[in-house]
Amino acid sequence: MTGMDTVEWLSGHEQSVWRSLLRAQSRIESELDRDLQRDSGLSLVEYGILVSLSEAEGERMRMRHLADSVIVSKSRLTHQITRLERMGYVRREPCTDDRRGYWAVLTADGGAALGDAARGHVAKVRERVFDRLTPDQVKVLGEVMGALERP
Amino acid sequence: MTGMDTVEWLSGHEQSVWRSLLRAQSRIESELDRDLQRDSGLSLVEYGILVSLSEAEGERMRMRHLADSVIVSKSRLTHQITRLERMGYVRREPCTDDRRGYWAVLTADGGAALGDAARGHVAKVRERVFDRLTPDQVKVLGEVMGALERP
C-alpha cells in the first residue's frame, strides 16, 4: 500500500459499464460508417455536415458555426468541405457582411445525395440502436446522453 | 406522397436521443483523448491496447485477438503495435506453436507508462461520465450498452 493508491478507482460495476460503453460506441460508429459509405459514398461526418446544412436557414452555415455543430476542428472542416466541394455537394460563398468569413452552402446535388443516403441510414440506426431497446430504456438513454453531451 | 416515404423515420424523441448520443460520444472521446495524450503521450487506442495486454495471461496477446479486443482492424493494429514497439512499451515475439503468429508483449516500460497514465485517466472518466449520473442511471446505462455492444 503506497501513497499512489489514493486515486479513486472505478467500482467493478462502473468499470464494466464503461467498457460496454466504449465497445458499443466503437461498434455502432464503425458499422454505421461502413454501411453509409458503402451505400452512399458518404462518411458519417460528411453525412452530419449535409444534415446540418439542410436544416439551416438558406441551407447555408458559416464555417465556424458548422464546425461547432458537427464537433470537428476548424482545420478538419476546411479539408472536409474542400472534399465535399469537389464532390459537388457543397459550395463556398464569401460572406458579404464579414469579409473574413465564408458560407458553406448545400447544393441541389448535395441535397439529393443526402435524401438518398438518409433512407438507408435511418433504417440502420433504427436496427442498430432503437430496435434493441425498450421505450423506457430509450427514455433514460436520452436523459443520460443529455447529461453527458454538455461540455 | 410518393412511394419513397415508406421508410420508417425516427420519432421526434428518438431523433433527439440519437443526436444527443452522437454529440456525447464525440465529446467524451475527444476530451478523454486530448487529456490522455497531453498527460501521458498515449492515445485512447494505445491506452486500450496496454490495458488489454496488462490483463492478459503473461501480459501478452496474439495480434488477432488483441485486434478484436480493442476493436480495430488487423492492419491498424499492426501499425499501432509498430509505434508502441518504437516507444518501447510493447515488443513482438514470434509464436512457437503457430508460425504465422506473433505475440504482442507488454514491456516493463509499457506497464509503467500504463500505471502512470491510468491514475489521471480514471479520474477524468469519473469526472466526465460517472459523476454526472445517478446510480440508477448508471445501472440502466449498463443495460443499454450491454444491448448495443453486441455485433
Added chain:
DNA sequence: GGAATGTAGTTGAATCTTAAACTGTTCTCC
C-alpha cells in the same frame, strides 16, 4: 485613428488510418 488583440478560415507537413494486395502458414478433405 491606430496599436493591440481576437476571430475566421486556410495551408502545409507530419502523422495516422484505410483498403487491397501479398506472404507464409495451417486446416480441410478427398
Added chain:
DNA sequence: GGAGAACAGTTTAAGATTCAACTACATTCC
C-alpha cells in the same frame, strides 16, 4: 499426402486527420 481454402499478419500507397503557423479582417480601447 497434397490441392485448395482459410487464416495470421504485414506491406504499400492513397486518403484523412492533426497541429502549428499563417493571412486577412474585425474589435477593442486608449
